Amino acid sequence: MSEREAAMPNVSSESVQQRAETIFESREIALEWLERPVRALGGAVPRELLRTPEGCRQVYQVLAKIDAGDFS
16 A cells, blocks of 8 residues: 555545535436446446445545546
8 A cells, every 4th residue: 555545544435426426516427427437447337446445545536636637
């Protein structure tokens, strides 16, 4: 685990979903995003990654990039 990951507080699947809803400004769009493969996650489906703390952190980090305008 990197220093940055260690410094990040535990992120729950609920908080990730809430963050997605805030970023996408729509519950429906957020839920759709969580159910589709995401290239930034190596093609993984975010909802499946939310089963583990590490997966929650990964999805949260991708959402943070999207919020910052980084769509790569």
